[in-house]
Amino acid sequence: MRTFEKSTKLNNVCYDIRGPVMDEANRMIAAGEDIIKLNIGNPAPFNFKAPDVMIQCMSENLTATEGYSDSKGLLSARRAILEYCKSKHMPNVTENDIYTGNGVSELITLSMQGLLNYGDEVLVPAPDYPLWTASVTLAGGTAVHYLCDESSDWYPDIDDMRKKITPNTKAIVVINPNNPTGALYPKEILEQIVNLAREHELILFADEIYDRLVMDDEEHIALASLAPDLLTVSFNGLSKSHLIAGYRCGWMCLCGDKSRTKGYIEGINLLSSMRLCSNVPAQSLIPTALEHLDETKKLLVPGGRIYEQRKFICDAINDIPGLSAVKPKAAFYIFPKLDNQRFHIVDDEKFVLDFLREKKILLTHGGGFHWEQPDHFRIVYLPCLEQLQHATTALKEFLGDYHQK
Numbered sequence: 073m074r075t076f077e078k079s080t081k082l083n084n085v086c087y088d089i090r091g092p093v094m095d096e097a098n099r100m101i102a103a104g105e106d107i108i109k110l111n112i113g114n115p116a117p118f119n120f121k122a123p124d125v126m127i128q129c130m131s132e133n134l135t136a137t138e139g140y141s142d143s144k145g146l147l148s149a150r151r152a153i154l155e156y157c158k159s160k161h162m163p164n165v166t167e168n169d170i171y172t173g174n175g176v177s178e179l180i181t182l183s184m185q186g187l188l189n190y191g192d193e194v195l196v197p198a199p200d201y202p203l204w205t206a207s208v209t210l211a212g213g214t215a216v217h218y219l220c221d222e223s224s225d226w227y228p229d230i231d232d233m234r235k236k237i238t239p240n241t242k243a244i245v246v247i248n249p250n251n252p253t254g255a256l257y258p259k260e261i262l263e264q265i266v267n268l269a270r271e272h273e274l275i276l277f278a279d280e281i282y283d284r285l286v287m288d289d290e291e292h293i294a295l296a297s298l299a300p301d302l303l304t305v306s307f308n309g310l311s312k313s314h315l316i317a318g319y320r321c322g323w324m325c326l327c328g329d330k331s332r333t334k335g336y337i338e339g340i341n342l343l344s345s346m347r348l349c350s351n352v353p354a355q356s357l358i359p360t361a362l363e364h365l366d367e368t369k370k371l372l373v374p375g376g377r378i379y380e381q382r383k384f385i386c387d388a389i390n391d392i393p394g395l396s397a398v399k400p401k402a403a404f405y406i407f408p409k410l411d412n413q414r415f416h417i418v419d420d421e422k423f424v425l426d427f428l429r430e431k432k433i434l435l436t437h438g439g440g441f442h443w444e445q446p447d448h449f450r451i452v453y454l455p456c457l458e459q460l461q462h463a464t465t466a467l468k469e470f471l472g473d474y475h476q477k
Contacts, residue, residue: 093425097434108459110451111434113251113404115315118454120377122316123367126357130319133356141352143345145172145323152359153308153323160283161297162306162327169326171340172350172358176281176307176322181207182347183277183305183324186339187242188213194277195233195244199407199441199448201251201279216241217442222409226255226398230264237268243275244268246295249282252441252450253407254400256286259293266299275333276304281322282403284313284365287372287379290401296327303333310354312403313368314361321354378404378453381460385453388464394471404454407438410447416477420446423476431466 097107109117144150150170157165173179180203188194188211196204198217205215218233220226233244246265248257269276278295286292296304309322330337371378382400389397389408394415397408410417417423420437423446428434438448453460 091421093421093428093434093437096425096428100428100432105432107428108433108455108463110453110455110463111436113312113452113454114317115312115454116318118456120315120371120454122314123364125360125364125367126314126316129357129360130353134353137352137356139352141172141349141355143341143347143349144168144170145350146352146355146358149323149355149358152362153325156308156362157296157306157325157327160294162294162304162325163296163300164329165296165325165327169330171324171344172355173309173322173324174320174350174354175311175317176279176309176324177203178320178347178350179307179322179324180204180277180279181210182343183340184208184211184213186343187211187275187336191240192242193238193240194242195236196442197228197245197247197250199250199252199438199443200245201247202441204245204247204279205442213242214240215442220250220253220255222398225401226250226253226407227257227261228265230261230268233265233268237272237274241272241274243277245277245279247279248295249280249286249292249402251282251403252405252436253398254403254405255398256290256292256401259298262293262295262298266295266302269299269302273332274302275336276302278304278306280306280308281312283308284368285372285378285404286402287382288401292402296325300328302328303330303336304328310357310361313365314357315368316354316357319354319357320351321357322350323358381453381457382406384457384460385451385464388460389451392464392468392471395467404452406451406453407441407448408451410449412445412447415471416475417446418476420449423474424449426474427467427470431463431470433463433466 150167184207190212192213194208196215208215219229221229283292304327306325311317394411424435424437436450
């Protein structure tokens with residue numbers, strides 16, 4: 073009998089973040105050990121609750137959403153998303169340019185499968201949300217990582233992007249606000265990225281799932297709003313802003329000039345139809361959710377839980393000898409840097425594995441986000457303040473005498 077295996081290349085991409093550390097954490101949990109999880113952006117386990125109006129809306133719509141919807145989604149949902157696009161000044165979007173999905177993750181994979189042939193390249197940030205690299209690879213393409221500059225608030229390095237564009241480059245991925253750094257990009261940076269795409273006739277992919285989790289009175293600018301003459305594929309959803317990650321409710325919008333990408337759009341339509349439709353009860357929430365955009369804002373202002381936990385984690389990290397971190401402006405992640413002159417770390421995955429075994433606290437190593445140097449890791453600061461205090465105290469103790477060589 074023939075056997076089929078994933079390519080080693082794809083295995084390595086996916087295993088980077090789900091590999092030995094998660095295997096060990098799962099083994100420890102199965103053995104009855106309590107683990108503090110600072111590794112995943114899932115609000116529900118940390119007593120973040122969806123707004124009551126959302127739960128009521130789904131309950132009322134369950135009996136009306138038992139069958140398939142149109143493959144792109146309920147018309148009511150797409151009309152609500154269209155109005156949201158208009159509020160963000162995203163150009164040339166119609167109801168037919170909007171696709172609902174079982175979370176943004178499904179749509180990212182679909183968008184890459186519809187675009188790439190073997191040998192095609194896509195510029196992806198480093199650090200990145202690793203699904204982007206995995207989806208490019210799964211579709212047969214090559215993810216070429218451009219650097220984000222920690223010394224400049226983790227903004228993309230435009231010169232590095234320019235150097236990495238080749239005749240094989242098809243698109244640029246922009247994750248804004250960024251996971252794992254929490255960076256929020258200003259208009260001038262976004263305009264420079266758009267100019268690069270314009271010069272080289274590239275498609276833009278804008279992952280903007282955290283656009284409603286912005287703090288300090290900052291403004292999120294939709295990438296598509298700056299590129300009416302280009303195709304921008306924009307991704308968003310309710311998992312984070314409305315605290316319903318498990319409902320799997322996301323969307324993808326085709327914005328701007330679609331006149332030169334008809335073949336690609338035909339491919340997207342075919343792939344969308346092949347999976348029949350996304351979760352219909354979750355789709356039914358979208359109009360109500362987009363009428364209640366202020367529900368989570370109370371978490372993001374002084375006194376709000378996310379705001380105050382960000383303040384604590386920033387201060388705590390920067391108070392630990394040998395650690396430093398840029399203050400995130402959005403989302404609920406921070407990406408601290410380890411002083412390797414002090415710790416001599418050569419394997420950041422081993423670092424988080426050692427910490428897990430000794431302190432029973434789960435982090436994600438920087439290499440899981442395609443950061444090449446073994447000197448970063450990500451903390452999700454969703455757990456309650458008491459758990460964050462325990463975790464940072466444990467981290468300080470652990471690093472007190474930690475060396476790898």
